[in-house]
Amino acid sequence: MNDQAALTPVFSRNTHRGADGSMSIAGHDVRDLAREFGTPAYLVDVDDARSRAREYRDEFARAFEGIGTVCDVFYAGKAFLSVAMAKLVREEGLHLDVCSGGELAVAIRAGVPGELIGMHGNNKSVAEIDAALAHGVGRIVVDSFEEIERVADAAARAGATAKVMLRVKTGVEAHTHEFIATAHEDQKFGFGLETQVGEAVRRVLAREELQLLGFHSHIGSQIFESDGFAVAAERLIGLQLAVAKEHGVTLPELDLGGGFGIAYLPSDVPLAPSVMADQLASIVQKACTAAGTEIPRISIEPGRSVIGPAGMTLYTVGTVKQVVVDDELSRTYVAVDGGMSDNPRPVLYDAEYHCEVVNRSAEPATQSRVVGKHCESGDIVVRDVLLPNDIRADDLVLVAATGAYCRSLSSTYNHVPRPPVIAVEEAGARPWIRRETIEDLLLLESE
Template identity: 65%
Template sequence: MSTTRADTLARHVWPRSAERTPDGAISIGGLDVRALAAEVGTPVYVIDEEEVRTRAREFRAAFTDAFAQIGAQADVYYAGKAFLCTAMARWIHEEGLRLDVCSGGELAVAQRAGFPGALLGLHGNNKSEAEIDAAVAYGVGRIVVDSFEEIERVAQAGRRHGVVVPVMLRVKTGVEAHTHEFIATAHEDQKFGFSIGRGQVKDAAARVLDQRDALQLLGFHSHIGSQIFDTKGFAEAAVRLIRLQLDVAQAHAITLPELDLGGGFGIAYVDSDTPLAFDDMARQLAEIVQRACQEAGTPVPHISVEPGRAIVGPAGVTVYAVGAVKPVQVSDDFVRTYVSVDGGMSDNPRPVLYDADYTCSLASRTSAAEAVATRVVGKHCESGDIVVRNVDLPGDVTAGDLLAVPATGAYCRSLSSTYNYIPRPPVVAVRNGEVRTLIRRETIADILALEGDS
C-alpha cells in the first residue's frame, strides 16, 4: 500500500499531455478539465486519444524490432477486455495492432468497427456455440481453445461453414506470476487452459490433429497473469512452452508455427510503480525466446503478445466532483480526511476487487493549504467503496472541487456496474483541445428500460 502526494503530476503515471494550466487546473489533451466537466458533467472517463495511439505505435515498433533482431516476427494483439468500444477498435487497427476479443459482445464491437476478421483472435474459457459460430463465420484468424469440449464445438463450427479453423491451445504452464491471486492465471488451481503437468496439453493437441478437416493447430498460448513488472515469469513460461511445442511437433511430424506469450505487462498506478519500458520488455522477451529455442534446437516461431492495460491504462483519467468532506479522528494523534466524490466502486471496482492502489490530484485549482492525509471514497452504500486509499490532498478541498484519478483507462469502464442504480459515466476522447463522446452517459431511464412489466 502506498501513500502518494498528489500536488504534482508524475510523468510515468499521467498521460504525457497532462499538465497544469497557468491558474493551476489540469489540462489533458489540450483541454482544461473544468471546461470538460462543465460540458459533459462528472464523473467522466477521459481517454487521451493521442496517448493511446502513441503507446500502440511504440509497443508495435518495440516488438517488431526486437524480434527482427533474432530473425523472427512478432504480432501485437490488443486485449480488448481492458477497454473496448468501436472507436478504440478503429484506433488500434489504424495503428497496426491486431485485436483479441473474449466474448460475442466484444466480437460484435470489432465487427461494427470493421476490424478485419483475419486480424482477430477469440479467447474465453466457456465460449458458447453461438459465439464460436459467429467467430468462424466472420473468419477470425484464430480461436484460443480452452477445453476438450471446445475442441469439438470449434470443429463442428468449421464443418458447418466448410472451413478449417486455425486454433491455439491455452496452456497452464505452472508459472506463478507475482501479482494478485485473482489476476494470476497460469497456476494449476484456476479455470483457464490445459495442464502441462497432467498431460492434458498433449492429449488436446492429438484431438485437434485428429480433426484436420476442420481444425489447424497453430501452436500454444500462455498467459501468466497481469500487472507484471519483470520478465522472470515469462522466461520460465517460454522455456516450458517451446519444449512442449517441440515435443508435440516431433511426435506428430508437424510444424507448429506460432507461440503466444500472452500479456500482463504492468503500468504505473502510483509514483512508486516502476514498469519496464516497452523497448526493454521487448528486447528481454526476444532474448528469452531466442535462448530457449537455441537450447531446444528449434527455430524461433512466430511470436505474439497481448497488451491491453499497457496500451490504454495510462491514457485514461477519471474526473470526479467532490460532494462531502469529513475529518475522522482515527486515533488520539491521527485525523484522516474522507473526501466523497460522485462516483466510486461502480465506475472503478479495482480497489475493492484487488486492493488496487491509485493516486489523485486536485484538478480544478491549485492550493497553498497544508496537505492532509486523505482517503477518497465513493457514494455507494459500502464501507469498502474506496477510490484512493491513501493520498495527501490540500486541507482546503471542498464540495464542488474536481479531483482527477490517473491510470484508469483499463479495467474501469469494462468492469463497471450500475450498483445502487447509479448510471455509468460517459467515456470521452480528448485530442488537440477537442472532446468527443465515445460512449454516452448512461441514465436512470436506460436502467429502468431493462425492467419488464409487473
C-alpha cells in the same frame, strides 16, 4: 505540485498543470470538460493511447526482426473496448483480441478484419464460435476438451478450417494479485502442462476441421519484470518441440500473452515497451537455441499498458468528513460523485490509485481517503492520498491510470448510471461512449 514532471509517472503524457494550478489534457482545461460533459467521466488522452500502441507495434517488430521472426501485437480488448477504440487499434497496426460475443460484435462494427482478430474465452458458446468462424477470425484460443469438439463441429457445419491455439497452464507464479495470476494449476484457464496438453494436442490433430497453430500462455497481469515470461517461454517451446518429435508437426506460432504492468502510483516503475521487447526477444531466442528448434512467429497481448495510462476519471467532490481514527491518526474522507460502480478494482484487487485536486492550486498536506457514493463501506476510490487541507465540495478530483478495467468492469450498482467515455484530443473532445441515463436503466424493466 505544479511541476509538470511530477505528473509524468501516473497521468497521461499530454496532461499538464497551468500557472493557476488547474490541469489540462491535450490543451483542454478539465474545468471546461467538467462543464461540458459533467462528472463523473472517464477521460481518454487519445494521442497518448495512440503513441503507446505504436510503441508496442514498432518496438516488438524491431526486437523480433532482430532474431529472425515476426511479433504480432494483439490489443487485449477486455482492458477497454469500444467501436472507436477498436478503430484506433486497427489504425495503429495492431491486431485485436476479444473474449466474448459482445467484444467480437464491437470489433465487427468497427470494421476490424477477421484475420486480425483472436478469440479467447474459457467457456465460449456455440453461438460465439459460429460468429467467430463466420467473420473469419484468425485464431481461436481453445481452453478445454469440450471446446476442441465444439469448435471442430462448428467448423464442420461452416465448411471451414478453424485455426486454433491451445492455452497452457505453464505453472509460472507471476508476482501479482491472486485473482489476476492466471498460469498456476488451480484456476479455470487452460490445459495442465503435465496432465492435459498431450491429450489436447492429439484431439486437435485428429480433427481435420482444425489447424493447430501453437500454444498460448498468459501468466498474469500487472507484471513489472520478465522472469516469469522466460520460464513460460522455455516450457512452451519445449512443448512445441515435443509435438514435432511425436507427431511430425511443426507448430508455427507461440503466444506469450500480456500482463505488462503500468504505473498506478508515482513510486511504480514499469518496464518500457522497448525494454520488454528486447528482453522477450532474447528469452525466445535463447529458449529456441537451447531446444534446437526454429524460432516460431510470436504474439503478445498488451491491453492495460496501452490504454491504462491514457485514461483518467474526473469526479466532483460532494462531501468532506473528518474522522478521528485513534489518538495519533485522523483522516479526511472525501466523497465524490462516483465510486465502486465506475471503478471496482480497489474492492476487487486492493488496487491502489493516485489522485489530485485539479481545478485550482493547492498543496497536498492532509491524509485523505477518497470514497464513492454507494451504500458500501468498501466503496473506496483511493485508499490513501495526500490532498489539500481546504478540500471542499465542488472541487474536481482526477484519478490517474483508470483507462483499463474501469469502464470494462463497471456496473450500475445502486442504479447509478455509468459515466461517459470522453475522447480528448488537441482538435477537440467528444464522447466515445455517451453517459448512461436513468431512462436507459428503466428501458430494461418489465412492469
